[in-house]
Amino acid sequence: MGERVWSVEESLVIAAPAAEVYAAVADPRRMVEWSTELFAVRVRGQRFTGFNRKGPLVWFTSCRIAVAEPDAEFAFDVTSFGLPIARWGYRVEAEPAQGGTRITEYWLDHRRTPGWRRTVAELLGLVFTATPAARRAEVNRRGMRVTLQRISESLTGQPA
Template structure:
């Protein structure tokens, strides 16, 4: 596994106050507006189900909100069939022009005997090998942050 990347971060300064950015992120149904993979979200309070698509692959992600700190950070853990997959989150830092938003992803398939099963399911569901997921996520994060920025600017 030499060279495998287990976490990725991307940042973008958004010209909107942290409260506006946080409100958008905390409405998880809106993720389908920004993410290049998310096509639908079923919100169930502190848990939600995301439906994702990439080319001909479609998969579901069961998520649980783990950090909800208004104006500062929003994060959730993603599992598939009960197997830990990833943590996704957004840290918000006030700036003179608005908010520095740092989106992060942490691969949670690192440990345990079920790691290989989780990685195999990830390949089957998404078409992306675990070793290439970080690069795919980095590209997706850039798109997500640009789209989030555009929406927040309109709302501010």
């Protein structure tokens, strides 16, 4: 097994204006349309709860919006039972030469500091998702590719 991957990002150019792309990803409720795991969201101001599913496994995460820069970046920090898990985000930049907007989805694992909090957070992740922490980056990369394709199709009506 190789060295643990602590961050992942994937990009795609979408034939839509940056403002439209940003507005879509900055609404956590819309993520239900695109995500490979998320099936419901409850929004409360700058915070929201995500309800996730992988096969028969179901879990929730608590999220707090960390970055909200219109037409540029939207990101949120994820915790589980008060333990830091990750930051998920989207960078949006106009790509006039390519006729659209580059959207980059990224994930940063926040379970880096050794100790009991990391051990418990990684154990919770394994129990809820059946994915060892060392494989989460690989799973997230595959999910990001699907998510970005679905966002593109949703906004343009065309396959990416």
